[in-house]
Amino acid sequence: MGSDSQNQLSSVTRIPPLLGASKAELTAWVQEQGQPAYRGEQLYQWIYQKGVRSLADITVFPKQWREKIADIPIGRSTLYYRSVAPDETVKYLLKLEDGLIIETVGIPSENRLTVCVSSQVGCPMACDFCATGKGGFKRNLAAREIVDQVLTIQEDFKRRVSNIVFMGMGEPLLNLKNVLAAVRSLNQDLGIGQRNITISTVGIRERIRQLAEYKMQFTLAVSLHAPNQPLREKLIPTARAYPLPELIAECREYVKITSRRLTFEYILLAGVNDLPSHAAELAQLVRGFQSHINLIPYNPISEADYQRPSRQRIEAFTKLLRQKNIAATIRYSRGLEANAACGQLRAFQAAN
């Protein structure tokens, strides 16, 4: 990162709440409280390594000071609901300070623990096949509310989180400042490598280019879903304001500026965007790109009557792309039975 982006990344935290703050910011805060600097290091350890939920529980702090600061919020959410799918994917509903609920998903495998984080409460993009968009948009999440999702899953699984995907609720590029601040914290404070972080976007005009300037090491995934503009607009109404050739041009620039490979996501909807002609058009669209296509078979939601294509159709589509030398893999979402799969997450307000 250049020094400009460093500055922009580090100047966004307002404390308290303390979560999301860097070691330097926490140290400055304890000094403002009249404490020696080394208490900042302790606070940092207890918040990020031990996942403490209340300052009153930091037993290395002098009792008197602890009592004084007991009510200062760290900024942790409370668990509202938890459900486990047969494939061991765990979905959490987390209640924020203002009573709003967000969803987060933990996806374990033998050598990974991936967290699918939300970046907004709800989503303004209103994609026709996605449950999150059907409920409208409530607000952006603060950086600490993103970090909290990861700490919560780490605590519940009693295992370190290795990978993050910004594929929960919301459009990360509409909340870029907070998302980048969260990436900083996940990387530096929780020790999650930037290369193990993926940010998924449906594409917001000018933002992909803007993001490229940060020269970050994370993976950018772009939700394409259609190989031409008319079909894309039908599926993603907001795409009207951002023609496909422009989106692709920005993606090419992103690859050029960052030297990072880019992932395209393509949801497969039976009879809508999975015909052989669509595969041919898609191959043409991304030709000569340092990219990879993730094909996501549609996960059903109650508000839309799309169908998932048969396995045979999905494989035929993949084969057509590969025949044209396009790197493509099928990504079956996990957590389907717990309504925790891609596109099935929703926001709502807690009853109490």
Ligand code: SAH
């Ligand atoms: N707003 C971001 C991230 C959210 S969703 C984005 O659009 O990329 C992460 C992925 O799940 C996106 O590719 C999204 O299009 C996809 N998705 C949404 N609804 C889905 C559904 N019902 N079935 C399968 N994938 C879905």
